[in-house]
Amino acid sequence: MSTLSSQEIVELTRKYNYGTWRFQKGWTPMHIADAEGCYLITGDGRRLLDFSSQLMCSNLGHKNQAVIDSIAKQAQDLAYAMPGYATEARAELSKLLVEVLPAGLNKFFFTTSGTEANEAAFKIARMYTGKTKIIARYRSYHGSTSGSIAATGDPRRWAMEPAGKGQGVIFGPEVHCYKCPIKHTYPSCGIACADYLEHMIRNESDVAAVLVEPIVGTNGVIVPPDGYMPKLRKICDAYGVLLIADEVMSGWGRSGEWFAMNHWGVVPDILVTAKGITSAYVPLGLCATSEKIAAYFEDHYFAHGHTYEAHPMTLAPAVATIHEMERLGLVERARSLGGYMEGKLRELMERHVCVGDVRGKGLFWAVDLVKNKTTKEPFNTYSDKVAGKVLVVDQIAGKVLGEGVTIQAWVSHFVVAPPLIVTKEEIDRGVAALDLHLSIADGLVE
Numbered sequence: 040m041s042t043l044s045s046q047e048i049v050e051l052t053r054k055y056n057y058g059t060w061r062f063q064k065g066w067t068p069m070h071i072a073d074a075e076g077c078y079l080i081t082g083d084g085r086r087l088l089d090f091s092s093q094l095m096c097s098n099l100g101h102k103n104q105a106v107i108d109s110i111a112k113q114a115q116d117l118a119y120a121m122p123g124y125a126t127e128a129r130a131e132l133s134k135l136l137v138e139v140l141p142a143g144l145n146k147f148f149f150t151t152s153g154t155e156a157n158e159a160a161f162k163i164a165r166m167y168t169g170k171t172k173i174i175a176r177y178r179s180y181h182g183s184t185s186g187s188i189a190a191t192g193d194p195r196r197w198a199m200e201p202a203g204k205g206q207g208v209i210f211g212p213e214v215h216c217y218k219c220p221i222k223h224t225y226p227s228c229g230i231a232c233a234d235y236l237e238h239m240i241r242n243e244s245d246v247a248a249v250l251v252e253p254i255v256g257t258n259g260v261i262v263p264p265d266g267y268m269p270k271l272r273k274i275c276d277a278y279g280v281l282l283i284a285d286e287v288m289s290g291w292g293r294s295g296e297w298f299a300m301n302h303w304g305v306v307p308d309i310l311v312t313a314k315g316i317t318s319a320y321v322p323l324g325l326c327a328t329s330e331k332i333a334a335y336f337e338d339h340y341f342a343h344g345h346t347y348e349a350h351p352m353t354l355a356p357a358v359a360t361i362h363e364m365e366r367l368g369l370v371e372r373a374r375s376l377g378g379y380m381e382g383k384l385r386e387l388m389e390r391h392v393c394v395g396d397v398r399g400k401g402l403f404w405a406v407d408l409v410k411n412k413t414t415k416e417p418f419n420t421y422s423d424k425v426a427g428k429v430l431v432v433d434q435i436a437g438k439v440l441g442e443g444v445t446i447q448a449w450v451s452h453f454v455v456a457p458p459l460i461v462t463k464e465e466i467d468r469g470v471a472a473l474d475l476h477l478s479i480a481d482g483l484v485e
């Protein structure tokens with residue numbers, strides 16, 4: 040037992056740590072002392088319903104005994120062996136991944152984060168194709184280190200420019216039917232945003248890969264229209280360009296399929312994932328590649344690796360997580376609760392003028408706030424955030440917290456993504472807390 044008081048825990052954390060993606064001033068971290076199922080328990084004993092699975096990663100919920108046991112057992116049996124060795128956890132997980140990943144993604148590189156898994160994917164794509172450029176899209180996030188932040192389309196990249204600029208990354212249009220950047224309307228547009236990516240490939244030389252989040256996560260849970268992914272697959276095939284799917288957030292049942300790409304029956308050449316792979320019990324990332332890429336490296340040097348790659352302590356809980364997801368039927372559960380969640384969020388949109396759009400799949404949804412329903416102008420932009428302004432969504436999230444519900448707010452929307460074990464009653468409770476405080480934004484609508 041710690042001898043520190045709750046107040047000391049907060050003060051020491053605040054004094055000696057950076058609060059990320061924010062000004063340090065004004066950061067008072069909340070003390071989380073315990074957690075159980077869909078709830079976090081604060082240092083002063085409040086139970087908070089986690090309506091975003093922390094960072095859309097605690098998919099199984101907290102205190103899953105099978106995952107806890109797997110960690111304890113692995114620590115007893117073998118805490119570490121260097122990556123060149125074979126371990127039971129590595130073999131077991133590999134066998135399971137072949138079963139749950141889209142067919143043909145059979146060769147794995149394990150990391151300790153989504154960021155590193157993307158870095159691995161970029162290097163592998165460049166080594167395999169002998170080409171450099173990666174086409175990413177504006178509304179996207181792929182990680183925070185130099186390569187992955189350079190491939191991030193959203194303004195989090197700006198802080199690293201010009202140092203991180205380029206790195207062989209160019210940006211194409213996002214697929215965002217609600218706020219189409221070229222003001223087209225689906226389906227009459229014929230999915231012109233995919234055609235434009237083809238135009239880019241034709242007019243650039245040296246393109247190694249197209250990088251997409253199949254369902255865009257932090258940037259607003261953007262689900263592409265059904266024809267987009269199959270069209271992109273065809274374009275990539277026609278030009279010998281690899282398709283990389285970043286499923287760090289969208290994977291592991293979150294959208295009602297094991298992986299979001301399954302919604303469209305499209306298999307990428309490289310799939311990157313993390314977060315739900317261990318339900319955040321331990322840090323693990325995965326870069327899974329196709330057999331043709333694997334075959335290439337049989338007689339070409341694989342120039343990549345980490346000390347903590349394929350760390351046994353990260354792999355054993357992933358095995359337990361997958362078994363638990365299967366035992367509890369969580370992929371099916373996310374799919375079947377998706378309709379319920381959608382109904383509740385659509386009611387919210389009807390009741391509040393500030394809600395411009397709700398969109399998502401499974402248990403992965405955005406509630407998008409707009410100041411003006413016609414122009415779809417948001418209340419805030421990322422520039423307001425880096426200027427230290429108090430954002431409307433953060434004000435609302437603060438009030439929702441007062442109701443005992445935590446929710447992730449990002450610039451001008453909320454990400455609603457509770458643990459996949461959530462009940463209908465808990466969905467009702469989370470939506471009701473939002474319902475109570477969206478009136479803050481209703482009052483600001485023009």
Ligand code: PLP
Nearest residue numbers: 152153154180181182256287288
């Ligand atoms: N890719 C996507 C789609 C993400 O959502 C994230 C994190 O939110 C990352 C990559 C980076 O993963 P990590 O934070 O584990 O490095």
